[in-house]
Amino acid sequence: MRTLNLAAVAALCLVVSACSKDGGGSGEAPPPADAPAAAVSTDTDKAAALAALPAPYNTGDLSNGQSKFALCRSCHTITEGGPDLTGPNLHGVFGRKAGSKPGYAYSEAVKAAGFTWDAEHLDKWLASPREFLPGTKMTFAGLHDPKDRVDLIAYLKVETGYKPAP
Ligand code: HEC
Known part of the structure; x- marks a missing residue:
């Protein structure tokens, strides 16, 4: 640190x-x-971080996850200290209370959500943000293939500094 x-x-x-x-x-x-660079950097580190994830994410396909993240990239950065774009920076999103990143103006829907982001919440969110949290201002239609969501969540865990609970 x-x-x-x-x-x-x-x-x-x-x-x-x-x-x-x-x-x-x-x-x-x-x-x-x-x-x-911060924590996870080389491909070997990433493979180890992936293998340490809870199932089914430990078998996620990081390269598919990365290509699915192209759908998010216009609105989100994931690097540590990265800027907020249309959406908030997602570094450290796992374990963060929804709608709580300082300096970002969330909708009331996300601010009032009251849960902490984990894979289960993210899976429902990414399937259809507007069905999961009606009133959100994230205008993303949804990622409908469950396997794509597993791969994307695995990718996000590896890239955003997720730490498994001790
Ligand atoms: C068109 C822009 C846009 C796209 C594309 C987009 N988002 Fe978002 N995202 C937003 C906005 C805006 C918010 C804030 C939502 C609110 O406050 O209602 C948000 C919020 C979020 C949050 C909640 C963050 C927090 O701190 O509570 C997560 C997680 C998230 N997006 C992930 C993703 C992922 C993963 C993708 C790609 C599959 C994606 N988003 C695609 C604009 C976008």
Whole structure:
């Protein structure tokens, strides 16, 4: 965690580009471009994270999940600290109370939903958001093939920092 925070600060400095500029060219080296990425990064890590998921998600097809996520991408980012688009950033969505990401303006329907996102809720939501939570402003028709939903949920678990309950 600590190193991540430091990396985040360093990245911010780069963006703001004011951290070492006025110091008379201190010659400070920029942070390495290949600083360790968050938790799951390599294909091997992803395969291990997939295998650790509860059934049926442990047999999900990550590449199909990734291609189904193309349906969500225009409205959602999944990287840690990623921006909200039309929909909220989904990093850490598993275990998060529905409608609770700070800074995002949810509909009353989602704010009042009262549950915490897990695979079961997500499965119903993705099958038909407007039937599951009438009044939602997520205008997505639904993903009708149950296997596609398993694959997409497995993909989201692997990519959004899901941690199995201890
Ligand atoms: C056209 C834009 C759009 C598309 C496409 C879309 N979403 Fe959404 N999504 C939204 C909006 C807007 C909300 C907020 C809903 C509300 O407040 O009623 C949302 C909310 C959510 C939430 C609830 C988040 C929370 O913090 O409670 C999840 C989970 C979600 N979307 C997942 C997905 C997935 C997975 C897909 C792809 C299958 C997808 N969405 C496709 C716009 C979209």
